[in-house]
Amino acid sequence: xxxxxxxxxxxxxxxxxxxxxxxxxxxxxxxxxxxxxxxxxxxxxxxxxxxxxxxxxxxxxxxxxxxxxxxxxxxxxxxxxxxxxxxxxxxxxxxxxxxxxxxxxxxxxxxxxxxxxxxxxxxxxxxxxxxxxxxxxxxxxxxxxxxxxxxxxxxxxxxxxxxxxxxxxxxxxxxxxxxxxxxxxxxxxxxxxxxxxxxxxxxxxxxxxxxxxxxxxxxxxxxxxxxxxxxxxxxxxxxxxxxxxxxxxxxxxxxxxxxxxxxxxxxxxxxxxxxxxxxxxxxxxxxxxxxxxxxxxxxxxxxxxxxxxxxxxxxxxxxxxxxxxxxxxxxxxxxxxxxxxxxxxxxxxxxxxxxxxxxxxxxxxxxxxxxxxxxxxxxxxxxxxxxxxxxxxxxxxxxxxxxxxxxx
Amino acid sequence: xxxxxxxxxxxxxxxxxxxxxxxxxxxxxxxxxxxxxxxxxxxxxxxxxxxxxxxxxxxxxxxxxxxxxxxxxxxxxxxxxxxxxxxxxxxxxxxxxxxxxxxxxxxxxxxxxxxxxxxxxxxxxxxxxxxxxxxxxxxxxxxxxxxxxxxxxxxxxxxxxxxxxxxxxxxxxxxxxxxxxxxxxxxxxxxxxxxxxxxxxxxxxxxxxxxxxxxxxxxxxxxxxxxxxxxxxxxxxxxxxxxxxxxxxxxxxxxxxxxxxxxxxxxxxxxxxxxxxxxxxxxxxxxxxxxxxxxxxxxxxxxxxxxxxxxxxxxxxxxxxxxxxxxxxxxxxxxxxxxxxxxxxxxxxxxxxxxxxxxxxxxxxxxxxxxxxxxxxxxxxxxxxxxxxxxxxxxxxxxxxxxxxxxxxxxxxxxxxxxxxxxxxxxxxxxxxxxxxxxxxxxxxxxxxxxxxxxxxxxxxxxxxxxxxxxxxxxxxxxxx
Numbered sequence: 001x002x003x004x005x006x007x008x009x010x011x012x013x014x015x016x017x018x019x020x021x022x023x024x025x026x027x028x029x030x031x032x033x034x035x036x037x038x039x040x041x042x043x044x045x046x047x048x049x050x051x052x053x054x055x056x057x058x059x060x061x062x063x064x065x066x067x068x069x070x071x072x073x074x075x076x077x078x079x080x081x082x083x084x085x086x087x088x089x090x091x092x093x094x095x096x097x098x099x100x101x102x103x104x105x106x107x108x109x110x111x112x113x114x115x116x117x118x119x120x121x122x123x124x125x126x127x128x129x130x131x132x133x134x135x136x137x138x139x140x141x142x143x144x145x146x147x148x149x150x151x152x153x154x155x156x157x158x159x160x161x162x163x164x165x166x167x168x169x170x171x172x173x174x175x176x177x178x179x180x181x182x183x184x185x186x187x188x189x190x191x192x193x194x195x196x197x198x199x200x201x202x203x204x205x206x207x208x209x210x211x212x213x214x215x216x217x218x219x220x221x222x223x224x225x226x227x228x229x230x231x232x233x234x235x236x237x238x239x240x241x242x243x244x245x246x247x248x249x250x251x252x253x254x255x256x257x258x259x260x261x262x263x264x265x266x267x268x269x270x271x272x273x274x275x276x277x278x279x280x281x282x283x284x285x286x287x288x289x290x291x292x293x294x295x296x297x298x299x300x301x302x303x304x305x306x307x308x309x310x311x312x313x314x315x316x317x318x319x320x321x322x323x324x325x326x327x328x329x330x331x332x333x334x335x336x337x338x339x340x341x342x343x344x345x346x347x348x349x350x351x352x353x354x355x356x357x358x359x360x361x362x363x364x365x366x367x368x369x370x371x372x373x374x375x376x377x378x379x380x381x382x383x384x385x386x387x388x389x390x391x392x393x394x395x396x397x398x399x400x401x402x403x404x405x406x407x408x
Numbered sequence: 409x410x411x412x413x414x415x416x417x418x419x420x421x422x423x424x425x426x427x428x429x430x431x432x433x434x435x436x437x438x439x440x441x442x443x444x445x446x447x448x449x450x451x452x453x454x455x456x457x458x459x460x461x462x463x464x465x466x467x468x469x470x471x472x473x474x475x476x477x478x479x480x481x482x483x484x485x486x487x488x489x490x491x492x493x494x495x496x497x498x499x500x501x502x503x504x505x506x507x508x509x510x511x512x513x514x515x516x517x518x519x520x521x522x523x524x525x526x527x528x529x530x531x532x533x534x535x536x537x538x539x540x541x542x543x544x545x546x547x548x549x550x551x552x553x554x555x556x557x558x559x560x561x562x563x564x565x566x567x568x569x570x571x572x573x574x575x576x577x578x579x580x581x582x583x584x585x586x587x588x589x590x591x592x593x594x595x596x597x598x599x600x601x602x603x604x605x606x607x608x609x610x611x612x613x614x615x616x617x618x619x620x621x622x623x624x625x626x627x628x629x630x631x632x633x634x635x636x637x638x639x640x641x642x643x644x645x646x647x648x649x650x651x652x653x654x655x656x657x658x659x660x661x662x663x664x665x666x667x668x669x670x671x672x673x674x675x676x677x678x679x680x681x682x683x684x685x686x687x688x689x690x691x692x693x694x695x696x697x698x699x700x701x702x703x704x705x706x707x708x709x710x711x712x713x714x715x716x717x718x719x720x721x722x723x724x725x726x727x728x729x730x731x732x733x734x735x736x737x738x739x740x741x742x743x744x745x746x747x748x749x750x751x752x753x754x755x756x757x758x759x760x761x762x763x764x765x766x767x768x769x770x771x772x773x774x775x776x777x778x779x780x781x782x783x784x785x786x787x788x789x790x791x792x793x794x795x796x797x798x799x800x801x802x803x804x805x806x807x808x809x810x811x812x813x814x815x816x817x818x819x820x821x822x823x824x825x826x827x828x829x830x831x832x833x834x835x836x837x838x839x840x841x842x843x844x845x846x847x848x849x850x851x852x853x854x855x856x857x858x859x860x861x862x863x864x865x866x867x868x869x870x871x872x873x874x875x876x877x878x879x880x881x882x883x884x885x886x887x888x889x
Contacts, residue, residue, distance in 0.1 A: 327809070328808075332803065335831075338827075344821060347822075
């Protein structure tokens with residue numbers, strides 16, 4: 001492979017490791033493909049080419065920002081690299097210790113290292129939810145690519161201390177190629193609700209990680225909304241649950257000319273931990289959606305519960321859905337179940353509505369709306385009385401992608 | 409397998425202590441007596457030699473040699489029970505063992521020792537009762553074969569694969585290895601190189617074979633590899649039900665069973681293929697089974713995996729014609745040291761095709777059971793429906809159960825694909841309900857287990873269903889009580 005010069009921009013090149021890799025006969029060789037099962041759809045070599053292309057254009061660090069309107073109390077807890085000095089030493093040490101939380105999949109190691117190394121300290125932002133603190137306000141954290149057409153990387157670290165409580169909206173805008181990580185660490189009895197919107201309406205590629213680690217009795221809720229056009233990306237969502245920890249996921253993937261893999265991996269490490277996953281995919285215009293849902297219940301645990309539900313709607317020709325819900329159970333005292341259904345909009349349901357006076361188009365719109373609303377209503381159930389900006393944004397994105405007006 | 413009446417009364421009279429003594433019912437073995445035994449390990453010469461002994465046509469010899477080359481080139485699968493697969497020592501296996509001089513059509517003519525073996529297993533009795541034909545394979549060769557005269561008159565061919573190659577060469581050449589080519593996987597290549605025995609069935613158009621045909625496979629020798637090859641062809645609008653059973657003695661060294669089964673269901677025909685595999689737990693059971701169903705044809709795999717050390721078996725149905733239907737019903741029991749990696753594969757390649765998979769698994773004493781399945785809907789295969797259900801029942805906290813279903817859907821018009829799976833233990837409420845009504849906990853658990861596998865057993869002929877229930881009960885004796 002020809003030597004690639006990486007532009008240096010007033011900071012130390014964090015890519016020494018990468019540069020070494022680039023000199024190797026092929027990047028593919030550096031990637032531990034051997035650990036992938038043959039049926040696994042994620043093909044890293046597909047991403048290597050756009051990544052090297054993007055690297056030639058230079059690198060930039062994704063910025064993590066909070067809107068100006070956000071309460072200053074909360075704002076003071078977001079620490080970008082420049083504000084690290086504001087963090088007390090003890091916390092920083094604790095946060096750093098938990099930074100690389102767990103390595104379940106060797107396959108993602110390469111990209112994860114790449115993200116952490118290339119973002120460097122400059123690209124790492126920590127949002128700290130202090131002990132016993134509960135934020136009423138729902139702030140929107142933006143991870144955005146300041147320089148279009150470049151390779152981006154960023155690490156956002158959400159650290160919820162004991163008995164704290166917060167709801168965070170996370171909006172991500174991608175550059176040409178980006179590798180980003182969201183680490184969420186929940187200490188005992190804390191509660192975090194993260195709503196993660198990934199909107200990509202420009203051709204882009206990337207690998208995302210959302211990694212959770214939950215201590216005892218903590219409760220996480222996640223909304224994952226991947227609304228993508230002309231996109232090729234892999235999303236890893238991992239969780240490691242301690243005793244009595246609960247995790248709930250509600251996700252949507254809507255793709256137009258996009259190929260997105262969502263790879264969930266939930267490990268039940270503690271007794272009586274509960275996970276509940278609902279994921280819906282809808283694809284059109286040569287899109288390809290993959291749902292990989294894995295629940296592990298490790299040996300020796302008691303009373304764990306794992307539920308997975310996956311529903312898929314194929315809307316257009318030349319689209320494809322792969323659904324792979326997996327259960328690995330190593331103990332007896334469990335409740336584990338998964339269900340998956342794939343199909344088109346049911347003609348029977350349309351007929352039912354048409355026989356009650358609705359037009360075909362109207363009936364179809366209602367069914368489409370119902371498909372997404374199921375997830376969104378669960379995600380935004382506490383905010384029924386006041387309009388939510390993020391929800392509005394999600395509906396707008398859905399409608400743009402579908403090309404029809406379906407909101408009420 | 410089907411010596412049911414005597415077995416049942418015997419079982420009833422036995423108490424628990426007897427069950428504990430008796431770990432594997434078919435674990436006896438007879439002294440090895442053979443007219444030809446190949447050397448250990450596999451070389452091209454051995455492959456050629458097998459072909460020569462069998463006096464095969466040149467094309468088959470070439471096919472074997474080519475398959476042997478593919479076998480050497482193909483890598484070992486890197487999924488499933490990788491540890492188990494890699495521990496197979498291909499050099500210590502006997503690939504061909506000819507036990508007798510010839511094949512008999514009358515039970516009385518079968519050599520005494522082999523006859524004794526099969527009589528212990530209850531084969532002749534089962535035949536008299538309800539079977540349309542029986543083939544018994546001992547080591548590599550079929551030793552006994554019979555078919556009812558009325559079926560023979562109708563033109564039904566039921567014979568062993570070697571005879572079929574001699575007597576119906578055109579038919580065999582036309583269909584042999586068309587469904588599973590040697591390049592499919594390492595074990596299909598191995599089978600293609602050294603295959604011996606197995607059944608060949610051809611059912612002519614518009615013929616309904618109302619009574620099941622049966623084959624029985626027995627490995628007796630140590631370190632033996634059994635590689636039977638089965639090919640079933642049902643012509644237009646015909647119907648057949650084929651049953652096979654397998655056992656082996658318990659040795660401390662491992663044996664390998666690697667069969668290839670090809671089913672071809674022509675327009676409007678039906679094939680039901682039932683297997684109850686009860687190999688002793690030193691047998692690697694690595695089988696490739698695949699069926700092709702043409703327009704409005706129906707293929708059903710009924711697959712019971714009770715024995716073996718490692719089983720990797722995924723019966724497949726390729727639905728190639730409009731309105732074809734594929735069905736897989738399977739049950740797996742994994743006890744101590746066992747890994748049942750079983751599942752099903754259905755490919756919808758034509759419009760209006762339907763399929764259903766029902767998989768049940770039981771694990772106990774550190775056993776491992778895995779369901780691994782694929783539903784694939786190809787482009788333009790409109791109006792396909794598929795439903796998959798897998799349930800696992802875990803009987804202790806040392807065991808492992810995994811479910812890996814894969815659904816790949818490329819068409820949306822009228823397509824419905826459903827999958828559901830549950831993993832649980834025996835419900836305490838159910839046990840409480842029954843014990844409070846005077847049923848002992850053992851019996852109550854047994855009833856829950858019988859109820860759990862009932863959707864499977866009701867699809868078997870009655871004699872087999874009773875036998876299977878007994879088998880499971882036998883296996884469960886340690887766990888319950």
